[in-house]
Amino acid sequence: MSWRDEKLVVDWRKVAKAPGGEEIYELFIGPQHPASGHMRFIVRLEGDIIVDVEPDIGYVHRTMEKLAEGREYIKNIPLFERATIIDSNNITLGYVRALEKLLDVEPPPRARYLRTILSEINRIQSHLYGIGIAGIMLNHSTVFMWAFGDREIWMQLAEELTGARLTHTYSIPGGVRRDLPDGFEERFEKAARYMLRRLEDYGKIFLYNPMIRSRYEGVGVLKKHEAERLGAVGPNLRASGVRYDARLLGDYGAYSELEFEVPVQEEGDSFARMVQRVEEIKVSIEIIRQALKKMPDGPILAEKYLKLLPPKLRERVLKTGRVKFPAIFANLRPPPGETVARVEMARGEVFYHIVSDGSPKPYRVRIVTPSFRNLVLLRLLPREHRFMDLLAIYGSLDYFPPESDR
Amino acid sequence: MWELIDVIIRLLLSPPVFAPLIYPGLVTVLIILVSLIWLGRKIAAKVQLRYGPYYIAKRLGGAPQLIADAIRFMFQEVIVPRTADKIPYLLAPALAMTLGLVPVVFIPVAPGFAGIVTSYSLPLALALSSLLPITVILMAWSANNKFTIQGGVREAFMVIAYEIPLFVAALSMGLAYGTLSLEEIVEKQVLVPGAVLNPLAAFVFYVSMLMSAGKLPFDIVEGEQEIVAGPFTEYSGILYGLVMGASYAQLYVLSMIFTEVFLAGWHPFIGSLGALYLPLGGLALFVKAYLVLAFSVFLRSVYGRYRLDYALRIGWERLFPLSVLALFLSLGLRVVGVV
């Protein structure tokens, strides 16, 4: 479609003019509400039809960009991890990649595969969270309990790999922190078989339940060129027919060496978004299988940093697979410059821009999280729908307020 | 002195006092509230791979949970918002519970044993049970809160959806059996229960019953995720306990009617127990009604919540034509002479 003759996808001046008057009923679905998350919706209703939704965010703003300017580079990794704690490897991986480009260091192949495995485990876990929350928004408590119970398996796998259930802090500039433990492959196979069986159950009780379908089908339709123009990311984008995934760009992890097919749905309604998440879980399980099979041997930290460790420590690191940081990490001084990195989180593409001026603390770090990019969808999609569709759309978009507010 | 006690016991055991007070009245409703909510939570927990009520009396599986909840409600502070309309606000929950329980005086539990014996018990019981939504709307309006008003409006919509199919389905059975007295309807089902005779009416009545009591998938009125407990948002303490109990009381009354009209009431009648004291012979009625209640409460683990206009559409586009069809089916059965 040529941009020259497109009808304006959204006329912001008309949208921003909040309607008022006798018939408008204004409801504050505020932060103290059973299902609003950490944000407020200012909903304007005319009868049962939503005329305007204004998302009011900023309740969990933790000033991460400002804090990052006051800390050394290596200390920012746990800082940014807390933005999306359920997806922690993906969000720190973006920062670490940008930092690696600045420092001009490449992780060894084994580290890249390990990062991929943890990224995919986080993706599965985050999608289960999204499915559970979408279920409870429709008061379907069974899928909520099941999804959160099944997350436990993946958190235990992640704990074996990294030592922590959620706050992994696994990727460091130059590699990863820990090596694969013994027996991981068998436990993963068990988990994978269990998860695929459970996804069938989810389908029967939730996704293909005619009652749930009636709530999701045709609700909150996002057309393909609207999705591209509004910059939607993640499963919301792929459910509208755009086959875009930052993993396909091939500049992080081992994705360029693995064969996988990014699923895409065509309809763009809430049902397609839910189906998209389930399909992505299946694809992630495939990716981990391949990565475990093709895992190369070798060190897990880049040579440039390994040789900075004293020889005895180096031997221990290579033998036990637990990395000790070299002293330079406390005082990393990347050369002045700027870099940009993009990583595909579970909810979409996260974008980092680091500006360095040669000092141990960054001059400016810019992070744009996927939920912040999907905020426009929350503003525009529920219009002209019924009031009860607001939560159906909110659940299907998988909007995560702490990630959006940073 | 013994004569006085004799008189009192005879008074207590007489139908006009026993029925509204003990069975199927107040005491039974309390027993059902305490056990059914616990059962519902345990069933939902079993489906959802967790324990449910657990800590109170671990060996009994947390059974006294509801008694603990009731004690908690007694001691909780009753908060009355400053801008609420005080008298309706305080009266409406008590009114809801009362109106929810009034229909039990007409429901017979054994041949000849009812609070008020009348030959129009079916329409009277149903008509009295339809008074409950008025108190809910009163609650919603008096709390003076945007969310409660939304809930009240939803209640009004839902009443429009389910009331007519409920009545037409029940009355179609009355048509089939040629009588409007619950006692005679039960007596005519010795061989074939009503659900087998007219399954359409049974289905329509059951779904309308779920809509009326606000059980999933139709818990739109107290839609927790959108309007924060709907009309009941501002209530706390004993008033909250009363309103929560009122919806279960409504479910109980309607399932008693359902059991008597469609599931052959108190048959098989246990003669030996009946000779001892008449209502004891009708134990099967209680058991069957309890099973119907347990199934209705189980449905919460399978379904989510319907959208309001879908519920209305179901009421008018599906249930109403089905109930009219049930009416014609009953007519046909009567004409053919099956009944």
Added chain:
Amino acid sequence: MGEKANVLIDSLVKELASLAEKVERAREDLVVVEVSPDKLVQIASLLRDRGFDHVASVEGIDRPKEEVIEVVYQAESYDENLRGVIIELKTKVPRDKPELDTLIDVWPNAFYMERETWDLVGVVFRGHPELKRLLMPPDWEGHPLRKDFVVKEEGIFVELEG
């Protein structure tokens, strides 16, 4: 990156060289374009016509030493040939009067990002219909991401007895 993409990027760089102050292909997938504020809308429209239909981030970098605030728009595309390429559109506005024309007509998804930039850095986007606080509380004063922003500290008063 495919051959087609390379050709497109090269032609884009040549086209922009005449309009912008400085165009540089910093890396294979990153093109940095520095423009003056009055040519911003024109170059942004040009980029949009070439297929970069949405923006990945809008940020404001406070540079007190040079007395400017640098506003950076990073445009990207979902198109098969152009994915992976980021066009950085940089412009500098004076620090004591940071005003810029809004780009929400060119790139609709810059709506919330421009609002956030105003909120945190203080750049006023002329023509933006809803420039109010997004992440800060509605009655906040000051722009936190500026280098000279000082957090107001409140004292804690303790009364000792006896």
